[in-house]
Every structure is written in structure tokens, then in C-alpha cells.
Amino acid sequence: MRPPTIRDVADRAGVSKSLVSLVLRGSGPVSPEKREAVLRAVRELGYRPNAAARSLSEQRTRTVGVLLDDLRNPWFVDLLDGLNSLLHTAGLHMLLADARLNRRMGHDLAEPFLDLGVDGLVVVGTVPDPGELGALARRMPVVVAGAREPQPAGVDVVAGDDEHGARLATEHLLGLGHRRIAHLAGHGAVGALRRHGFEAAMRAHGAEPVVEPGDLTEEGGYRGTVRLLSRPERPTALFAVNDMASVGALSAAEELGLRVPRDLSVAGYDNTSISRLRHVWMTTVDTAPYEIGRRAARCLLDRFERRYDEGAGRVHLAVPTLEIRGTTAPPS
Secondary structure (H helix, E strand, O other): OOOOOHHHHHHHHOOOHHHHHHHHHOOOOOOHHHHHHHHHHHHHHOOOOOHHHHHHHHOOOOEEEEEEOOOOOOHHHHHHHHHHHHHHHOOOEEEEEEHHHHHHOOOOOOHHHHHHOOOEEEEEOOOOOHHHHHHHHOOOOEEEEOOOOOOOOOEEEEEEOHHHHHHHHHHHHHHOOOOOEEEEOOOHHHHHHHHHHHHHHHHHOOOOOEEEOOOOOHHHHHHHHHHHHOOOOOOOEEEEOOHHHHHHHHHHHHHOOOOOOOOOEEEEEOOOOOOOOOOOOOEEEEOOHHHHHHHHHHHHHHHHOOOOOOOOOOEEEEOOEEEOOOOOOOOO
16 A cells, blocks of 8 residues: 555645645645644644655755764753754754764764765764864854864854853852862863863862862762872862762762761762762752753754854853752861
8 A cells, every 4th residue: 555645635635735735844824724634634644754855855854963972971961852852843853973983983073964964963062173163064054062162163152151150069169168179170171161160269269279180981080089088188078070070979988988978078060860869969060951952953043044144153151050969068
């Protein structure tokens, strides 16, 4: 039995093929009665539009490439949820790729997306070098989400205000009475901004900042915390560059016989699902990843619709907030 066609839908609804096309695209003036008749016919017949034929007629694939810095990062989950919510409403589909895996295998990061003819690209986290990204932006709309590295012209950036968020966490610990506060730092522009916010807040209160280099992972947070807690004057509080490093800090404190928050306060960053687990319940900075994802999608849709100068690149910073939970308390 052959699958239903757009002609079958038109005949069942008693309208023209062109009107069916308008309803399926969600565009053009269509009366509510005729729109409902078309949608009812689509449901009754089980009609599915031919995506390949539509791509040829529109000269678009209605797909968006999403290049992730690392699929293992739980912060990306909420961002992708926000990104997809708006893209789906606009009739677009996401295609995901893991940049970390592509780099390891020596593959061109964006080549698969170019081969598939995606309509635009969202880069989540820190991935291609500026030259590579600039070349891509000359071929399609490109938006960077969650990274703060300098970007070439024509690339929009949507991220959190990392320096302000780090100040919030550090000032919270200072307000509790801590003065020996250490920072488990990270790399890249985001790590540098969070470190700068920590150091600025500490110096503004006359406290000496202590920084331990890290790598944004649980293992890195664990090792850095062991080194910090092995000092003669160990810190009474830690502020980590992200929640993953904070989880490593909690493990190190437990192994060394310290209780959190009685002996050591720990604050994280990102407000990922890990921080909200009941047995973790971590004080952390909420970076609004869902809203960052939606804003990134909005920037991409604006570029599709050419709503502003194509040569300019915009920067949007989401305002972070502090979520105070059970891993911080006044020093004993």
C-alpha cells in the first residue's frame, strides 16, 4: 500500500495542495476552519511530509548542527534542552557531534555538518579555533554558546557572566566568616574569568586568594583538594570552577576525615543536576543554561531571518544567581 501524498490530504480536507503546504509550513493566511480540516486529514491519513523533497524546494535542510565540546559535561544537558525547545517550535532539527571525539580521531570538526548541508551551526563550549570558525561563519550562520573566547566577526556569543558569578560564590563564603578560601581553577577563558572574579572579591575584603590549578573534571578537583588540604594552614572553604570539580573536592574531604560543611565548606559552579542530588545538595552558581540555550537558538533564527547586520557579532551574557544549599556554613 502506497503512503499518503499531499494530494490525498488535500482531497480529504477539500482544499488545494498549496493550502496544505501553507498549513504544514505554518505560514500564510489560513482560516482556522481550513487549518483544522488539513490537520485532521493529516492525522487520519498518517501523512508525513517528504523531508528530502521539501529540502530541495526550499533549498534548506531544516537541520542545525550542534558541536559539543564534551558530551560528558552535564551542564550541556539543560543548555541543549533550551536550544531544542525553540528550534523544535521553528520546525528545525538538531544534529549532534562530539568535538572531543572528533579531535581524538583527527577528524575535521565541522566537515560532517558541511556534508549534510545544515542550515546553521551552534558551537557549545570551547571548540574550533577562530580562523576555522570564521571560515564557517562565511558559509552559514554560527552561534557560540557557553564559551567566552574571542570570536571572529559574524559569530554571536551567548554565555553566562562568569566573573560576576564567581564573585557571588566568593562573597557568600566571605559573608559566612571564612578568610582562608581556596579556588580550584579551570582552563580557558571561562576558567580565567571565574578565577578573576574570585581573586577580585577576596582582595576587596582584604583576604589573600589561594588558587590551585585544575582541569574541570572530578579527578582534577579531587587531586587539587588533596593538595590544598595537605597544607599546614589548610583552607576552611573551597570554591570550585564547576560542579564536577566540586564533587571531587567532596570525595577528597571525606577520605581525609573532614566533614562538609562543618570542617570544610564547598561551593561549585553551574547548578547541574549533580549539585541537586539530595546526598550532594551543593551550594553552587546557577548560570541559567536553559535560557542560554534558548537565547542561542533565538540568535540563530535571527540570522536566518537577517534581522540585523550580518557582519556584526553580538554578545549576550545571562545573569547568574547563587543557590545556597547544604555544603556551606560558617567556619567552626
